[in-house]
Amino acid sequence: xxxxxxxxxxxxxxxxxxxxxxxxxxxxxxxxxxxxxxxxxxxxxxxxxxxxxxxxxxxxxxxxxxxxxxxxxxxxxxxxxxxxxxxxxxxxxxxxxxxxxxxxxxxxxxxxxxxxxxxxxxxxxxxxxxxxxxxxxxxxxxxxx
Amino acid sequence: xxxxxxxxxxxxxxxxxxxxxxxxxxxxxxxxxxxxxxxxxxxxxxxxxxxxxxxxxxxxxxxxxxxxxxxxxxxxxxxxxxxxxxxxxxxxxxxxxxxxxxxxxxxxxxxxxxxxxxxxxxxxxxxxxxxxxxxxxxxxxxxxxxxxxxxxxxxxxxxxxxxxxxxxxxxxxxxxxxxxxxxxxxxx
Numbered sequence: 001x002x003x004x005x006x007x008x009x010x011x012x013x014x015x016x017x018x019x020x021x022x023x024x025x026x027x028x029x030x031x032x033x034x035x036x037x038x039x040x041x042x043x044x045x046x047x048x049x050x051x052x053x054x055x056x057x058x059x060x061x062x063x064x065x066x067x068x069x070x071x072x073x074x075x076x077x078x079x080x081x082x083x084x085x086x087x088x089x090x091x092x093x094x095x096x097x098x099x100x101x102x103x104x105x106x107x108x109x110x111x112x113x114x115x116x117x118x119x120x121x122x123x124x125x126x127x128x129x130x131x132x133x134x135x136x137x138x139x140x141x142x143x144x145x
Numbered sequence: 146x147x148x149x150x151x152x153x154x155x156x157x158x159x160x161x162x163x164x165x166x167x168x169x170x171x172x173x174x175x176x177x178x179x180x181x182x183x184x185x186x187x188x189x190x191x192x193x194x195x196x197x198x199x200x201x202x203x204x205x206x207x208x209x210x211x212x213x214x215x216x217x218x219x220x221x222x223x224x225x226x227x228x229x230x231x232x233x234x235x236x237x238x239x240x241x242x243x244x245x246x247x248x249x250x251x252x253x254x255x256x257x258x259x260x261x262x263x264x265x266x267x268x269x270x271x272x273x274x275x276x277x278x279x280x281x282x283x284x285x286x287x288x289x290x291x292x293x294x295x296x297x298x299x300x301x302x303x304x305x306x307x308x309x310x311x312x313x314x315x316x317x318x319x320x321x322x323x324x325x326x327x328x329x330x331x332x333x
Binding site: 023045052067070071 | 159162163191
């Protein structure tokens with residue numbers, strides 16, 4: 001099996017697990033979203049349901065090799081958004097509590113509870129690099145195969 | 146087919162697939178939300194802005210003589226006062242409703258005797274049970290785990306939005322943590 005295929009399946013499984021964790025602990029996820037100042041009720045509640053299912057569906061598509069490039073594109077966009085809001089909140093806490101940026105920890109809504117913001121951003125950047133590696137081909141978007 | 150047309154078709158197909166995945170996610174999300182026990186009501190505000198001003202009850206010298214109705218409008222009730230009111234309630238015509246504002250799993254592990262749960266994430270199933278009791282009660286005592294927990298205040302807001310008089314709602318000072326610290330009884 002090619003390394004890229006293994007990486008695609010691994011990323012798919014990762015997002016399926018992340019989506020399931022958020023869906024099964026939707027209350028904790030909502031609470032984390034509230035921390036980002038997302039307006040409540042409708043936008044927050046909708047995002048709390050939509051993001052985990054989007055991760056789940058895209059993870060499945062990635063693992064099963066169906067619409068996988070579109071799924072990967074959605075996940076890349078999601079990951080960029082997640083990392084941006086984590087960075088923004090990390091800066092807000094840094095300014096408010098006068099903590100060094102890399103000492104800031106909070107529940108980012110990533111499914112792992114309270115995490116160090118710097119470490120989470122680093123993990124997200126690494127995941128993004130892996131996703132871009134899987135996504136990149138010489139033929140896309142010209143290939144209609 | 147030219148290179149540009151091929152390129153455009155590839156982009157369009159990717160966008161179509163993204164739309165399919167998005168719609169599929171919306172559908173699965175809707176089904177999941179309908180079928181799961183922790184159903185989220187899209188229009189319900191689970192995080193209302195609450196004004197948490199009464200973390201500690203004001204010291205009272207006449208605490209021992211206060212009746213249930215005297216605690217209305219005070220915002221917070223000390224634990225000793227609640228214990229005394231609960232012990233005396235057999236001799237009073239006034240009633241107290243005890244509301245546990247914690248999550249269902251914590252409620253099941255142990256709660257004050259006679260308390261009803263009002264988990265804000267399960268309000269659709271809890272409120273119809275709790276509301277008639279609260280509307281009849283002269284005093285509604287809401288408690289959560291303790292500390293700076295805002296669940297009591299949010300449960301209080303849910304109850305007042307549902308029609309319970311805001312004056313009748315008081316928060317138990319210190320929550321369940323202090324209740325247990327004082328070696329008071331809980332039931333499962």
